[in-house]
Amino acid sequence: MARFLHLFALLFALLLTPAAIAQERGPVVLAAASLQESLTEAANAWAAKGHAKPVLSFAASSALARQVIAGAPADLFLSADEPWMDAVAKAGMLRAGTRATLLGNRLVLIAPAASRTKLTIARGFPLARALGTGRLALADPDAVPAGKYAKAALSRLGVWTGVVAKVAPAENVRAALALVERGAAPLGIVYATDARASKAVRVAGTFPATSHPPIRYPVALLKASRHKDAAAFRTFLFSKQGRAIFARHGFSAP
Missing domain, CATH: 3.40.190.10 (Periplasmic binding protein-like II)
Incomplete structure (x- = not known):
């Protein structure tokens, strides 16, 4: 519980600091810990196109889902399984029509x-x-x-x-x-x-x-998202360039 509250507080602090308010930031992305290298590379590639770099937060999907349900400010959620995305959906926190399976793994x-x-x-x-x-x-x-x-x-x-x-x-x-x-x-x-x-x-x-059950990584926009680049960054992850980045790190198509 203490770790959960700490992560929750960090997300709020990130969005409320003067520096974050003074300059445009990218969409906040909550992502499964196993995506660290690949999603960081994808975020850098997105920023290289002239967009604000996404703000990435990595942890267990279970911890991230609980943060979202508790109201943590974020734009996208990438889970390492379907059940935790289901939990967020059941709580009414997903943007309708944006959930899709992005990746597979072994x-x-x-x-x-x-x-x-x-x-x-x-x-x-x-x-x-x-x-x-x-x-x-x-x-x-x-x-x-x-x-x-x-x-x-x-x-x-x-x-x-x-x-x-x-x-x-x-x-x-x-x-x-x-x-x-x-x-x-x-x-x-x-x-x-x-x-x-x-x-x-x-x-x-x-x-x-x-x-074991198929290993699938679903992604979705969160209902509370207001960032203008959130939907476009999600689309980029599914693009040819985005998929190539994930493939280089060993992920498979779902």
């Missing part, structure tokens, strides 16, 4: 770069044995999309009950990635794009797409 098992661990991920695969006395890093499996996908996959593959006591839950997928990067956990589950963004980890296995 789920992978990661290990530190120096590790030699390699697993074929299939039903009953020896994950608990591979962990030994170590922990399994993943985003909060009860709320954060990456963690929910991970729990769904491990459950379907019949290994969740054998590793649940070893789970080290993190506040978002990048926090889970960091646990493996610094060696605090021998294995973790993140998106393929997160693993690609880090030189400190390697992919130890890829989850079958059929082992």
